[in-house]
Structures are given as structure tokens and as C-alpha cells.
Amino acid sequence: xxxxxxxxxxxxxxxxxxxxxxxxxxxxxxxxxxxxxxxxxxxxxxxxxxxxxxxxxxxxxxxxxxxxxxxxxxxxxxxxxxxxxxxxxxxxxxxxxxxxxxxxxxxxxxxxxxxxxxxxxxxxxxxxxxxxxxxxxxxxxxxxxxxxxxxxxxxxxxxxxxxxxxxxxxxxxxxxxxxxxxxxxxxxxxxxxxxxxxxxxxxxxxxxxxxxxxxxxxxxxxxxxxxxxxxxxxxxxxxxxxxxxxxxxxxxxxxxxxxxxxxxxxxxxxxxxxxxxxxxxxxxxxxxxxxxxxxxxxxxxxxxxxxxxxxxxxxxxxxxxxxxxxxxxxxxxxxxxxxxxxx
Ligand code: TXA
Ligand code: MG
Numbered sequence: 001x002x003x004x005x006x007x008x009x010x011x012x013x014x015x016x017x018x019x020x021x022x023x024x025x026x027x028x029x030x031x032x033x034x035x036x037x038x039x040x041x042x043x044x045x046x047x048x049x050x051x052x053x054x055x056x057x058x059x060x061x062x063x064x065x066x067x068x069x070x071x072x073x074x075x076x077x078x079x080x081x082x083x084x085x086x087x088x089x090x091x092x093x094x095x096x097x098x099x100x101x102x103x104x105x106x107x108x109x110x111x112x113x114x115x116x117x118x119x120x121x122x123x124x125x126x127x128x129x130x131x132x133x134x135x136x137x138x139x140x141x142x143x144x145x146x147x148x149x150x151x152x153x154x155x156x157x158x159x160x161x162x163x164x165x166x167x168x169x170x171x172x173x174x175x176x177x178x179x180x181x182x183x184x185x186x187x188x189x190x191x192x193x194x195x196x197x198x199x200x201x202x203x204x205x206x207x208x209x210x211x212x213x214x215x216x217x218x219x220x221x222x223x224x225x226x227x228x229x230x231x232x233x234x235x236x237x238x239x240x241x242x243x244x245x246x247x248x249x250x251x252x253x254x255x256x257x258x259x260x261x262x263x264x265x266x267x268x269x270x271x272x273x274x275x276x277x278x279x280x281x282x283x284x285x286x287x288x289x290x291x292x293x294x295x296x297x298x299x300x301x302x303x304x305x306x307x308x309x310x311x312x313x314x315x316x317x318x319x320x321x322x323x324x325x326x327x328x329x330x331x332x333x334x335x336x337x338x339x340x341x342x343x
Contacts, residue, residue, distance in 0.1 A: 003162050003167060004166065005168055006168065006169045008170070013126075013129050013133050017133035017134040017135070019166045020130070021039065021134055021135070023038070023039060024038070024048075025052060025166050025167075026130070027151075027157040027161060027167065027169065028127050028143075029124050029126050029127060029154070029169060029170070029172065030122040030123070030140075030174065031094070031095060032174060032176045032178065032180050033143070033179055033296065034143040034168075035127070035141065035143055036049055036052065036140055036141055036142070036143035036157075036161065038138065038139055039134065040064075040107075041074070041107065041137065046110055046139050049061065049139065050109070052161060052165055053141065053143075053145055053146045054146045055141065056146070056229075057109075058112050058113070060116075060117075060229060061111075061118070061139040062097050062180070062182075063117055063118065063137045063138070064120050064127065064131055064138045065121050066128045066131040068085075070137060074105060074136075074137055075105045076106055076119060077100040077102055077103055077119075078101045078102070079100075079101070081185045083185050083207045084185055087183070087203070087207060090202075091202070091206075092121040094121070094123045094197065095123065095176050095181060095196050096181050096183065096198040098118070098120070098185055099116045099184035099186055100119065100185055101115060102116055102117035112229065123175075143157045143160065144156075145160045145161075147235060147237060148237070149238060149300050149332070152297055153174075153297070154168050154170035159300075174293070176196070178197065178296070178328055179194065179196055180197065180198075181194065181197060181198040181324070182196070182228060184227065190203070190207060191210070191212070192212045192213060193216070193227050193228035194216065194228055194230070195326075197292070199321060200212055200323065213227050213228070216327055217323075235331040235332070236296070236328045236329075237299075238299045238300065238311075240264075240302050240303060240308055240309055240311060242266070242302075242310075242329070242334075244313055244315045244330065244338070245312055245338050246340060247314065251340050253275060256312045257275060257277065259277065259310070260277075262310065263277050263311070264308045264310070264311040264312070265277050265311070265313075266282065266299075266311045266313035267282070268282060268284060269285070270284070271285075278305065280301055280311065281294075281298070282294045288319070288321040288325060291322070295325055295328060315330075315337060
């Protein structure tokens with residue numbers, strides 16, 4: 001299969017929509033990361049997503065819509081909770097996914113056998129144009145091979161998916177850089193299953209009590225059931241080893257500089273002049289939005305230097321959008337944290 005590279009113009013958007021209507025796969029830009037889209041109401045089209053990504057079949061997909069009214073228009077859920085309306089008013093279009101009880105319209109391939117469906121109204125105008133032109137909601141996971149860092153440019157989608165999907169629409173680099181916040185409204189108290197661009201603090205301001213699933217910052221115990229199946233898999237990981245260091249800035253510099261030339265630093269701009277190893281910077285210290293935006297691209301770049309075999313990063317802060325960076329980085333590191341403060 002030849003993968004078409006499409007742009008943001010009427011004729012290319014129409015081409016993307018036609019491919020989707022006949023059951024094909026298209027890489028689409030969103031404000032978070034690129035998605036690998038198929039017609040969400042066509043079970044066999046959705047099954048192709050799993051094949052292209054090598055994704056485990058028990059990991060459900062997010063359904064993307066172009067306006068709030070699409071939930072009712074396509075009959076996606078049995079009823080829309082009041083909290084969903086409140087959250088949509090504040091955060092849609094944007095990086096928030098809400099899980100609700102699903103209706104019979106949603107194919108099992110999308111919900112992976114669960115009785116719920118995850119819905120998101122993306123902030124990227126090209127994403128909404130494609131959904132509208134296709135005339136159907138789109139199921140879309142991140143457009144990476146399962147386990148790899150998510151793609152934040154069309155070129156990274158091509159790296160993973162060339163020849164496996166029908167087309168990619170180039171919408172430039174993603175603004176947020178990490179995937180949407182996932183909150184379930186199907187539990188008694190709403191619960192964040194994955195942190196993202198909309199912070200836990202922001203959610204609490206709108207709907208009050210919100211729990212954070214233990215899998216967000218920790219590792220699931222052996223045999224423990226994941227509320228969000230995606231959380232149980234090794235994820236977001238480059239091929240080289242990533243290690244997190246719990247320490248202050250000076251300890252970080254000394255430790256990394258002592259590691260020799262096969263080591264790299266996944267660091268901040270301010271560290272660069274003091275480091276003697278190759279640096280991959282996430283931006284200015286404390287600029288969590290920049291760290292989120294650059295994380296996946298820097299993780300992918302680490303694999304472009306065969307002379308490297310380990311990258312050291314500091315354990316991120318869990319405040320605000322920092323929590324999303326923490327959640328991705330700790331998985332990229334396979335939960336390998338060295339506590340230098342203890343020694
Ligand atoms: O920003 C995003 O959300 C991107 C863009 C493309 O929209 N999409 C994305 O999809 O990150 P994906 O498939 O890579 O991650 C979806 C996550 C997975 O961890 C999955 O397990 C969880 O959401 N999920 C989906 N439906 C669910 C459901 N019904 N119940 C619990 N978790 C669900
Ligand atoms: Mg993903």
C-alpha cells in the first residue's frame with residue numbers, strides 16, 4: 001500500500017474523508033498527538049487500526065467527534081451525564097476525553113468489550129474538518145506503533161506507518177504534545193485515568209470531587225486490573241534505556257557527567273552548558289507546557305544516535321501539566337527510578 005501525504009486544502013480533506021468512508025485508515029493531526037483514524041461505526045475498519053499499530057485487542061479506542069451534539073446525533077451513549085455537559089462547556093474543543101456508558105451503536109472493536117466509550121472533541125481545526133467531511137465519528141488512537149512514543153508530526157507518523165495506512169494529513173507540529181486527559185464519568189466519583197493537557201486542578205474547579213487513578217503515577221501490581229487498559233502496557237518507550245533520577249540540579253549534573261560517552265541527558269535548557277554528554281532538552285526549567293510538547297520528539301531523537309545506550313532525566317514534578325509528563329516519562333523508563341537523595 002502506498003501512503004498518501006495530504007495537506008490542509010479542500011481537495012485533500014475530501015480525499016481523506018472518502019478514504020475514511022470506505023473503511024480506510026488516515027493519520028490525522030490533533031492538538032495533542034497525531035491520531036490513526038478510522039470510521040468509528042465500522043467495526044472492520046476499526047479492526048484495521050489494531051493490525052496497523054500491533055495494538056492488543058483489549059485496549060479500547062477514543063471516539064472523536066466534531067461537536068458536542070454529535071454524541072446524541074450518532075447515539076453514542078445511553079445518556080449524557082450532567083458533568084459531561086459542564087466539562088464540555090469548559091474544555092471542548094480541547095485535550096479532554098470523557099468516558100461514558102456506551103450505546104449499542106458503538107462497535108465492540110472500539111470499546112474492546114467494555115460497556116463504556118471514550119469520547120473526545122479535538123481542538124485542532126483540521127481534525128474537526130476531517131470528521132465533518134467524513135460524516136461519521138472517528139476512532140483514533142495515537143498514530144505510533146504500539147509501545148513507541150506517540151508522533152507529534154506527520155513525518156513521525158510516516159516513520160511508523162508508511163505502507164501500512166492509506167494516508168496522513170499534515171497539520172504541522174502538535175501544540176500540546178502529550179495525549180488528552182482521560183476522565184471516566186461512569187464511576188460514582190469521576191476519576192482521571194490518564195493525565196494530559198487539562199489538569200486535575202482544572203477539572204476539580206468545574207465538577208468538584210475528582211479522583212486520580214493509582215495507575216497514573218504508579219505501576220500496577222501483578223494481576224491488578226487496569227481501569228484504563230492502556231496503562232498496563234509498556235508505553236512511550238524509545239529503544240534505548242531511560243533512567244529517572246530523584247535528585248537536585250547539581251547532583252543531576254554530577255551524576256550524568258560521570259557516566260561517560262554512551263550516556264545522554266534528557267534535560268532542561270539551563271543544564272546544557274554544564275553537561276559534558278549529548279543533551280536532549282525539553283525546554284526551560286519549570287516550563288511544563290514545553291516539556292510536554294517536546295517530550296515524545298526528544299524520546300524519538302534519542303534512538304537516532306546508535307552510540308548512545310542510556311538517557312538520564314530528572315523525575316518530573318507532578319504539578320499541573322507536569323503530571324502528564326511524569327506519567328509518560330515514568331513509563332518510558334519502565335519505572336526505573338534511582339533515588340540519589342537516599343544515598
Ligand atoms: O490525545 C489523545 O487522546 C490521542 C489523540 C489521537 O486524540 N488519542 C490517544 O488514544 O491517545 P490512545 O488509544 O493512544 O489512548 C487511549 C487511552 C488508552 O489508555 C485506553 O486504554 C483508554 O484511553 N480508553 C479508551 N477507551 C476507554 C474506556 N472505555 N475505558 C477506559 N479506558 C479507555
Ligand atoms: Mg497511544
